[in-house]
Amino acid sequence: MSGDLGPRVAVPAVSSFAEQNPDTELLLIGDPSRIEPLLPAPKPARIRVVATDSVVEMTDKPSFALRKRKDSSMYRAVQLVAEGQADACISAGNTGALMAMGHYLLHMHPGIDRPAIATAIPTQTGHCYMLDLGANVDCSAEHLFQFALMGSALSEAVDQHGQPRVALLNVGEEEIKGSEQVKLASRLIREHSSLNYIGYIEGNDIYSGKADVVVCDGFVGNVALKSSEGLARFITRELLQSFNTGWYQRLVGLLARPLLERLKRQLDPSRRNGASLLGLQGIVVKSHGSANQECFGHAIAQARAEVIRDVPGLINEKLSRML
């Protein structure tokens, strides 16, 4: 029901995903009068509508949403996971509320205080996981340490990395650099023998492939990711414009089009849509609020992949070994 475009994006994405993934059953939680007209007729057997009465607004504070939106589509979706009636929940809605509901209904892994948003970022050598990306704007050193544990467990679980290289994002590589909580977090991570800590990295090294896990607070992670996305869009635009400044440029642009299209797809942030709320004892995937139908489909695919790999189970196992 939420996100910038609501059911108009989510419902067609779900229909098309159901068609392409015959092993998947999809529940659409929300207002049937707005959902059902958007479904193909006859309604596919593997799509079910679960009626709810309200919607978490983007401006709702998480605490308010948790207390007053128990009849919302978001609350019900997370609850279905908690009750074992769904394997995963996907939402393009209010991140803070989703996190609060996940925390309340699904509970945390033992030893983890708060969920963190993690996603895979392309690097020169493959990808790394970056967390947190916006769930926690004020983090203590202990929280950053927990993100390191979760990120390392995720990388080990999903990518079968033996010893994922964990780095802490900072404003310099020297030990004296950074805020107090980053310096303290560095000590906590270093002292933990099961983590393969490689120290501080700066923003420019997120994409270099130096680290398998990049740890930062949610404010910094969100800004880093979004400013990179903004720059990618800026570059793509400049590149396309530069191929449009004269007949020679247009000709070269025509010849280069397949290459440019491939690059544009590779850089497209929507292809990475679907961030995991790590730390919860259940699968919750956050989609960009501005996701279009194709992007929303990526978030559903991310949730399905986590179900198949049992990511929460693997993280639980790794964490109990680490802690």
Next chain:
Amino acid sequence: MSGDLGPRVAVPAVSSFAEQNPDTELLLIGDPSRIEPLLPAPKPARIRVVATDSVVEMTDKPSFALRKRKDSSMYRAVQLVAEGQADACISAGNTGALMAMGHYLLHMHPGIDRPAIATAIPTQTGHCYMLDLGANVDCSAEHLFQFALMGSALSEAVDQHGQPRVALLNVGEEEIKGSEQVKLASRLIREHSSLNYIGYIEGNDIYSGKADVVVCDGFVGNVALKSSEGLARFITRELLQSFNTGWYQRLVGLLARPLLERLKRQLDPSRRNGASLLGLQGIVVKSHGSANQECFGHAIAQARAEVIRDVPGLINEKLSRML
């Protein structure tokens, strides 16, 4: 004497700058035995070496550097500005120490507590100024408010913007988003009638041209800028590689080379080298530690431009009107 490559970069950059700018006199502060062999023979008349005995190390804490490095090249360089013997100081050294020395020797504009590092960022419509970029890793709301004042004054002074649009970098555009100090800073900036405050922007809008001044704390600004630089390098590399995967791609790459070179130059972070330490009653420009000769030249050019425009004088004037 400092930065990753020390005099090997700074001295040739200065020699070539002196040659191209006959209106400029350049003082090289440091160890003559390391500087003089790198100068062209005979030594150009407009280059003078000022001997000092020590160097601020990259690992020195600012407070230590200020107390114990009074005989350093950095201290002397800032002191020459304070004494009126130089119009501007350029350094590729320890940022924290440079800031502390600037604060101590040049003093702040009235109403400003701490220097902020600002630089022009290319946008779809021109450029914006972003600050702070790493001088202040822990900022209060009051500091962010002062950055807004300085950034607005800089934009007005340098770009003759009548009412520069000031934005606060945040993790969302809704009023409830963000850390406590960002929310408080938003109120302080909004209440100040001489600022044209447009509210929060997210990382992806830094490059869109929505704002003329983007305000953030030094940790966030540094990570945003460096992660964007890292992504630009990643994209350039992928682009060049994609033009090297077969004979057709190589042919198109050959034809597209002039366009790609132009784009690469435009994106090159080194062309933006030279960040201003705003808030000081004197001109101090910080170069990237990793700057090569060409980049270091850009930092000198930035300092020269600020001298010609009398940026500190203009900021003083705007601030006294604003406060």
